[in-house]
Amino acid sequence: MRPEGNLQSKVARRIAPQSKENELRIILPARENAVRRGLKSIKNGLGPIGFSYDELASLELVLAEILNNIVEHAYRDNEAGIIEIQMSQTTDGLWCTIIDTGAMMPNGEPPLGMQCDLNCDVADLPEGGFGWFLIRELAHDLEYTHEEGQNRLSFRMSIGRLN
Amino acid sequence: MKLNHQDFEDVRVVCVDENRIDAACAIQFKDEMRGLSEAGPSRIILDLGNVEFLDSSGLGAVVAALKAVRHGQRLELAALHPTVQRVFHLTRMDTVFTIHDSVSTAVEGVANAS
Numbered sequence: 454m455r456p457e458g459n460l461q462s463k464v465a466r467r468i469a470p471q472s473k474e475n476e477l478r479i480i481l482p483a484r485e486n487a488v489r490r491g492l493k494s495i496k497n498g499l500g501p502i503g504f505s506y507d508e509l510a511s512l513e514l515v516l517a518e519i520l521n522n523i524v525e526h527a528y529r530d531n532e533a534g535i536i537e538i539q540m541s542q543t544t545d546g547l548w549c550t551i552i553d554t555g556a557m558m559p560n561g562e563p564p565l566g567m568q569c570d571l572n573c574d575v576a577d578l579p580e581g582g583f584g585w586f587l588i589r590e591l592a593h594d595l596e597y598t599h600e601e602g603q604n605r606l607s608f609r610m611s612i613g614r615l616n
Numbered sequence: 617m618k619l620n621h622q623d624f625e626d627v628r629v630v631c632v633d634e635n636r637i638d639a640a641c642a643i644q645f646k647d648e649m650r651g652l653s654e655a656g657p658s659r660i661i662l663d664l665g666n667v668e669f670l671d672s673s674g675l676g677a678v679v680a681a682l683k684a685v686r687h688g689q690r691l692e693l694a695a696l697h698p699t700v701q702r703v704f705h706l707t708r709m710d711t712v713f714t715i716h717d718s719v720s721t722a723v724e725g726v727a728n729a730s
Contacts, residue, residue: 510702580679584671
């Protein structure tokens with residue numbers, strides 16, 4: 454069964470944007486500094502409505518990894534890329550959908566994000582490849598589609614559940 | 617990216633005067649750390665007490681700083697926020713670095729057995 458949050462967001466795409474209760478929608482340019490500002494807005498928006506410091510820290514980390522990947526990879530050759538973030542608070546937690554029109558993920562799938570092997574000399578330690586591991590550790594029900602030139606990544610964070 | 621440093625006998629404490637090490641500043645952090653360790657004593661302590669957010673790019677930059685120290689030189693971490701500690705723990709990088717609870721225990725050389 455598809456999560457309710459996704460269905461709602463599909464509908465929202467076809468009609469004029471409107472603010473609904475328990476939903477947040479943010480559109481930002483695909484640049485590192487805009488990602489920083491967007492993350493700050495999201496934290497400032499969710500903090501007062503009952504999300505704890507730890508919950509917001511998990512969300513910020515997952516969003517930062519996904520958004521920076523879009524800036525660095527999907528929009529690698531496009532300075533004018535746009536990212537849309539939709540969030541919906543439900544009894545299951547916070548559903549998030551991230552939409553961009555940049556390049557498709559390699560092989561059409563989000564990377565597996567395996568734990569890096571650290572059993573090596575310091576000189577051989579990995580300096581990257583942690584991002585998707587962290588996303589998959591902290592996010593649930595991850596789904597990715599690439600349709601009509603649009604990447605949609607949706608997932609659930611088990612934070613801020615509605616009663 | 618602002619890094620302040622203070623030298624004690626055999627120890628240089630580098631304090632990150634920013635509240636985040638993320639994709640927007642990771643390269644700058646890496647370059648500045650390299651300069652500070654190149655010209656530094658045998659032990660460098662990185663004070664992360666102000667850093668409330670570290671993403672995978674920031675983690676990569678801290679790992680790069682560790683790899684950049686010269687032979688016989690050590691880079692240790694101190695005063696990690698719980699959110700930053702968690703990134704080290706999830707990626708198991710807490711098994712690679714010596715992590716101290718505070719800068720003062722680090723300077724005294726009492727390693728936290730984490």
